[in-house]
Amino acid sequence: MRARVSLLSLLRAGLVVLAAALSAVVLPRLGAVGPDLILLVVVPAALLGGPAKGALLGLGAGWTVDLMPPAATALGVAALTYAAAGAVSGLWHRDGGRSAFLPTLATLAAASTVAAIGILRDATRGWPVPWVATGWSIVLTTGVGLAVVPLLIRAERGLIRRRLA
Amino acid sequence: MTPPRRHRTLTILIVVTVFLLGLDLSRPGSTSFLRTGAAAAFGPLERALTVGRDDDVARLTRERDELVRARRQDAVTVQQAREVTAVLASPAAKSAKLLAARVVAFSPASSSGDRRVTIDVGSRDGVTKDLTVIAGAGLVGRVIRVAAWTSDVLVVGDRDLTIGVRVGKAGRIGSVSATSPVGAAPRRPGQLSLTMLQQGTVAVGDMVTTLGSVGGRPFMPDIPVGTVVSVDSDRGQLTSTAVVEPVVHTATLDVVAVALFTGRTVPRAPATGSVK
Numbered sequence: 001m002r003a004r005v006s007l008l009s010l011l012r013a014g015l016v017v018l019a020a021a022l023s024a025v026v027l028p029r030l031g032a033v034g035p036d037l038i039l040l041v042v043v044p045a046a047l048l049g050g051p052a053k054g055a056l057l058g059l060g061a062g063w064t065v066d067l068m069p070p071a072a073t074a075l076g077v078a079a080l081t082y083a084a085a086g087a088v089s090g091l092w093h094r095d096g097g098r099s100a101f102l103p104t105l106a107t108l109a110a111a112s113t114v115a116a117i118g119i120l121r122d123a124t125r126g127w128p129v130p131w132v133a134t135g136w137s138i139v140l141t142t143g144v145g146l147a148v149v150p151l152l153i154r155a156e157r158g159l160i161r162r163r164l165a
Numbered sequence: 166m167t168p169p170r171r172h173r174t175l176t177i178l179i180v181v182t183v184f185l186l187g188l189d190l191s192r193p194g195s196t197s198f199l200r201t202g203a204a205a206a207f208g209p210l211e212r213a214l215t216v217g218r219d220d221d222v223a224r225l226t227r228e229r230d231e232l233v234r235a236r237r238q239d240a241v242t243v244q245q246a247r248e249v250t251a252v253l254a255s256p257a258a259k260s261a262k263l264l265a266a267r268v269v270a271f272s273p274a275s276s277s278g279d280r281r282v283t284i285d286v287g288s289r290d291g292v293t294k295d296l297t298v299i300a301g302a303g304l305v306g307r308v309i310r311v312a313a314w315t316s317d318v319l320v321v322g323d324r325d326l327t328i329g330v331r332v333g334k335a336g337r338i339g340s341v342s343a344t345s346p347v348g349a350a351p352r353r354p355g356q357l358s359l360t361m362l363q364q365g366t367v368a369v370g371d372m373v374t375t376l377g378s379v380g381g382r383p384f385m386p387d388i389p390v391g392t393v394v395s396v397d398s399d400r401g402q403l404t405s406t407a408v409v410e411p412v413v414h415t416a417t418l419d420v421v422a423v424a425l426f427t428g429r430t431v432p433r434a435p436a437t438g439s440v441k
Contacts (some may be wrong), residue, residue, distance in 0.1 A: 017207075017210070020207075020209055020216055021207065021210050021270075024211060024213065024271060025211050025214040025215055025270045025271075025285070028270075028271035029271075031437070034423070049328070050307070052168065052171045052172055053171065055175055055179075056171065056174065056175050056307055059178050059179065059182060063182070066201060067200060067204075067207065068203065068207050068211075068270070069200075069207055069211065069270060069283040069310075069317055069319040070270060070271070070272050070282055070283045070310075070318070071200045071202040071203065071204070071317065072279065073194050073309070074186060074190050074200065075186060075187050075189040075200070076182045076185050076186030076189065077186065079182045079186075080182055080183070083175075083179060083182075083193065089328055112319065117413055125324075127324065128351065130354070152373075156317060
C-alpha cells in the first residue's frame, strides 16, 4: 500500500474537520437549517475519484461528525450516511469530464441521500419527520454547492496536476 | 491505492463502523473512550471558533443579558457565581455553587430528535456527570459527558430526556418529556409533553418546576421548566396529559450555569411536638 500522505489528503482532512466544527459552532447560531458543509468537501473528491473514493472520504468525514462534541446519540450513523452519500455522488464521476452540470447533479444526489437516510431514521423511531427543514437543507446545500464544489474541484485538479496528490 | 485494494479497505472500514455502531447501541458507554478522546481534541477547536457575536447579543433576553454581563467580568470567580445566582429566582439554586459557562457547539440540525450542546467548562473546572445546567430563565438540562475542557449537555427537548416535575401551586407530580403520548394532538417543534400521575389535575397556566432527584443529581428541585399552554382532551387515557412551553429557548442558548450541588452537611435538628 502506498502509505504516503499527500498534500491533497491533508487538505481534505483539514477541510472535513473545519466543516464539522463550523456546522457545530457557527451554523446553529445562524438559523434552524443550514447547508451541509461536510457534503461540500465529500462531493468534489467523489467526483474526481469515483464511488469508492467518495465512500472512503465520506466514511472518514462522517466519523468526524459523529465524534465532534456534542457527539451524536449513536456513533457510526453519520459515518455510514456520508459514506453512502459519497458513493452516490461518485456515480457522476467522468474521466476528464468538465461539465458544469455534473457537480450540481452530484451535490443534489448526495444531499438527497443524506436527507432520505435522516427521514428513514426519524420515521423508524416514530419521531415526526421535519419535511420542510429537510427540503430547505437540500436546497441550501445544492445552492451553496453550486459555487463551492466547482471551486474545490478546480483547486484539487490543480494539486493533482502539480503531482501533489 | 489500486481500485481492488481500495474496495477492500472500504469494505473493512464499513464493517468496522457497523460493528462499532452495534456496540454503541447495545452497550452504551462501551465506546465512551472514543467520544472522550475526540472531545479532548475537538473541544478546544470549538472553543476557539466561538468568537464575540455582537449581533446576537442584541437578541438575548433580559435575564441572559445580565448573565452575559456577569460572564464578561470574570468567568469563574465566586463573585460572578453570586451574580448569576442573583439572577435566578429559584430558591433552590441559591444554596448551590454555580459555575458560569458558555455554549460553544450545538448538535447538528439534521438530527431532529437530538438536543445537545457543548459548554466550555469541563472536568478541570470541577464538572462531573449528571450535574444540573440552568440559565437565567430556568432549566437547561443535565451534563451527560465530561471532557477535560468541555462538557456535553442533554438539553430539555431531547427525546432521551425525561424530567420529574411538580405542577401548579399544589405541587402535583408528573413527568415532562419531548415524546408526545400516543394519540395526543401533535406538538409544535420545541414544545414538551406533560404526563400527570393522576387524572384531571392540571390547568392552563400552571408553572412546571423540577421535582428534584436524590442528592440533586441529575436535577435539583424547584427549577422552572415551563408553563402549561394547553391540556389534552380526555381520550380515555389513564392520566392527564398537557402541552408545556419550555421557559428556556434552546435555539438561542448562550450563557448558562452548571450547578455544583453541595448536599447538606449539617444534621437536621428534630422538633418536639407541642399540643396546647
